[in-house]
Amino acid sequence: MKLLEEHIIKYGTALNNEVLKVDSFINHQIDPNLMMKLAKDIQDYFKEKEITKIVTIETSGIAPSVFLGYLLNVPVVYLKKNSSKIIGTNCYQTVIHSFTKDVDYLITCDKKYIKESDKVLFVDDFMANGEACLGAIDILKQANASIEGIAIIIEKAFQSGRQKVEALGYDIYSLARIASLENGNITFTE
Ligand code: G4P
Numbered sequence: 001m002k003l004l005e006e007h008i009i010k011y012g013t014a015l016n017n018e019v020l021k022v023d024s025f026i027n028h029q030i031d032p033n034l035m036m037k038l039a040k041d042i043q044d045y046f047k048e049k050e051i052t053k054i055v056t057i058e059t060s061g062i063a064p065s066v067f068l069g070y071l072l073n074v075p076v077v078y079l080k081k082n083s084s085k086i087i088g089t090n091c092y093q094t095v096i097h098s099f100t101k102d103v104d105y106l107i108t109c110d111k112k113y114i115k116e117s118d119k120v121l122f123v124d125d126f127m128a129n130g131e132a133c134l135g136a137i138d139i140l141k142q143a144n145a146s147i148e149g150i151a152i153i154i155e156k157a158f159q160s161g162r163q164k165v166e167a168l169g170y171d172i173y174s175l176a177r178i179a180s181l182e183n184g185n186i187t188f189t190e
Contacts, residue, residue, distance in 0.1 A: 001038070001041050001175040001176060003034070003037060004034070004038060004153070004154075004175050004176045005176050005188055007022075007025055007031075007034060008020070008022065008154070008176055008178075008186060009186060011024045011025055012186060013184075014181035014184045014185070014186055016181070017180075017181050017182050017183075018100075018156075018159075018181065019100065019181070020154065020156070020178060020181055020186065022154065026060055026063070026125055026153065026154075027060050027125070030063045032063075032067075035063050035064050035067045036067050038064050038067070038153060038175055039064055039067035039068040039070075039071055040071065041175060042064070042068055042121075042123070042151045042173065042175070043068060043071050043072060045151070045173045046121060046148070046149050046151070046173070049119070049121070049148045049149060050119055050148070051072055051074055051119055051120070051121045051148055052074055052117070052118050052119045052120070053074055053075055053076075053077060053114065053118045053119070053120050053121075053145075054068055054069045054072070054074060054075070054076045054077070054120070054121050054122075054123055055076075055077050055078075055079065055114065055120050055121070055122050055123070055136060055140065056076065056077075056078050056079070056122070056123045056124055057078060057079045057081070057107060057124060057132055057135075057136060058078045058079070058080055058081055060124075060125040060126075061078065061123055061124040061125050062076070062078050064123055064125065064151075064153055065078070065123045068121075068123060068151075075113075077109065077113045077114060079107040079108065079109050079135075079136060079139060080107065080108050080109070081105050081106070081107055082105070082106045082107070082108050090110060090111050090112070091108045091109060091110055091111060092108065092109045092111060092114070092139045092142040092143055093106055093107065093108040093109075093139070094106070094107055094135045094138040094139055094142075095107075095135070096131050096132055096134075096135035097131055098131060098132075099128065099129045099131065100128055100129075107135050107136070107139065109139050109143075111143070114139070114140065114143040114145050115143065115145065116143065116144040116145060117145075118143070118145040118146065119145070119146045119148050120140055120145050120146065120147050120148060121148055121149050121150075121151060122136050122137070122140070122147065122149075122150045122151070123150075123151045123152075123153075124136075124150075124151075124152055124153070125152075125153045125154065126152070126153070126154050126155075126156070127152040127154075127155045127156065127159075127161040127162065127165075127172070127174065128156050128159045128161055129159050129160050129161050129164075130159075130160060130161030130162070130163075130164040130165050131161075133150060133152075133161060133165050134164065134165065137165070137168065137170070147170060149170070149171045149172075149173065150165065150170050150171065150172045150173070151172075151173050151174075151175075152172060152173070152174040152175070153174075153175050153176070154174070154175070154176050154178065155172075155174035155176070155177045155178065156178045156181075157174075157177040157178055157179055157189050158178070158179060158180055158181075162174075176188060177189040
């Protein structure tokens with residue numbers, strides 16, 4: 001999506017060869033106008049799909065998801081990150097390993113918020129190695145929900161996330177695909 005690429009070039013910074021900082025419009029401060037346009041773009045891509053629920057992971061996936069949920073008129077569920085493993089049996093849970101942060105964390109979801117009848121669109125702000133997305137897929141499978149697609153705001157195409165998730169047969173729509181952050185230069189895939 002051209003507009004997002006322009007924002008990334010104008011306001012983003014390559015912190016090093018692997019990490020893109022976009023605090024000014026996604027990860028710290030949120031640009032609601034941009035979020036609405038991103039949500040419309042996602043809505044358009046998945047227009048043939050019947051979606052009954054948006055699922056994301058806290059924190060930064062929530063903003064675009066809420067705009068999309070508003071447009072589609074469906075609820076938004078965010079999977080919660082917990083450090084404690086003392087969770088009741090009324091929750092789905094799985095462990096995710098973050099390569100970027102080199103930590104394991106637990107994500108949980110109350111069983112009452114995702115049902116077998118749900119047709120889910122999973123949305124997240126970044127895809128790097130795909131671990132968060134695979135964790136969300138695990139939770140949705142535990143719930144026997146149907147996964148209609150995956151929307152990612154910024155995909156780092158030089159990392160392995162897409163490969164892993166596509167291998168499972170899912171349709172991933174990324175609004176911006178970063179080809180490289182080498183030497184501070186942000187480039188996109190064609
Ligand atoms: P993965 O899920 O694709 O394997 O990614 P990874 O675990 O490596 O990423 C962990 C966290 O770091 C996630 O956010 C992810 O969105 C974020 N992240 C990964 N690469 C980048 C990057 O280049 N730039 C930025 N800004 N974030 C990146 P999180 O810890 O869940 O944060 P938040 O959603 O609470 O803000």
